[in-house]
Amino acid sequence: MSNTTIKVSNRRKLSNKTSFRQTVRNSLTMAHRGLLKVKRTPEQLFDVTLQPIIFTLMFTYIFGGAISGNVHSYLPVIIPGILVQTVITTSVVTGVQLREDMDKGVFDRFKSLPIARIAPLAGALLADTIRYTIATTMTFTMGYIMGYRPEGGLAFVFLAALLVIICSWAISWIFAFLGVISRTASSVQGISMIVLFPLTFLSNAFVPADTMPKLIQWFVKFNPISHLVTAVRNLTNSGTIGWDFTISLIGAAVIVAIFAPLTVRAYMKRA
Known part of the structure; x- marks a missing residue:
């Protein structure tokens, strides 16, 4: 056995x-x-900076008049919906970047370092909370510029932002698991979008559920995204904490309880 192999083995121990x-x-x-x-390649933040601006402007001016009569009345409906949709979609990046790092051999180099084996995975998940925070801030800022004034007050706006970040971090464990077990980063991206698009658009994020066909209403009622959007609306628009808030936190806890061990176990087999 060579000296290099012995050193690597000792470092792993x-x-x-x-x-x-x-x-x-x-x-x-x-x-x-x-x-x-991110500092070296700031274009990685385009999805959390430009997307909230584009989506807010686009959906507000397309649906505002038809659904609420005018743009200003639609803002309390659409801003929480855009917030949840944007931040949840951003959580996909965790799995994509994780898969890219593994494909490039970055994690293979980490194996030779005297560090905790779980640190690269935990660090990636922790760093992505900054992305969620940026997306949340940009969405509320854009809404404020357009005239949105949350009646719940600043404290409940902060609580709503924290709720969305926590739930997005929990969901990122699902995509981290996909990143570990998938063969390519593009497959992670593709599978994630197939799952997220129905969940976000077949919800109450953009239009009231009672305007939809009965079958879709049933799906929207049980859609976890709908519960999260409703919880954010209750917090920001009326300053109330309802059952949807509790359901969202319970759902986040269940996701972490299921997918964190699965992700860590799958990652440890390759780390």
Whole structure:
């Protein structure tokens, strides 16, 4: 056995025995690495900066008059819908970038470092919360420029933003799992869009559910995106915490409980 092989083996053993504090520190370092990637290639933020602006303008002026009579009256309906749709869609990037890093051999190089094996995965998931925060801020800012004034107050707007970020982070575990088990980044992107498009557009994010056919109304009623959108509307527009808020948090917890172990187990087999 060569000296290089022995060194790599020893480093792997060391990385398996890292303490919780060391694991957290390594994960934060990897999260910082993710932010540095964005700094070097800022075009990676186009989806969380331009998309909220384009979608808000497009959907507001297309549907505003038809659904609410005028644009201003439609803003309390569409801004929470755009917020959820944009941030949830952004969570796909976690799985895509994870798959790209694995294809490029980046994670193979991490194997030789004396760090916690879970740190690259945890760091990637942590760094993407910054993307969710940017998308959330841009959506509310665009809504404010267009005349949206949440009656719930700033505290409930902050709580709504936190709820969306938490739920998006939970959903990112699903796409992280796809990123680990899929063969290519494009397949992760394709599968994710096939799942997300029906969930986001067959919801109450853009139009009231009672205007839809009965069969679609049934789907919209049980659609988790609809519950999240309703929770955000209740928080921002009336400052109330209803059952939809609870359902959204429970759903996020269930997703993490199921997909976090699956993702970690699949990742550990390849790390």
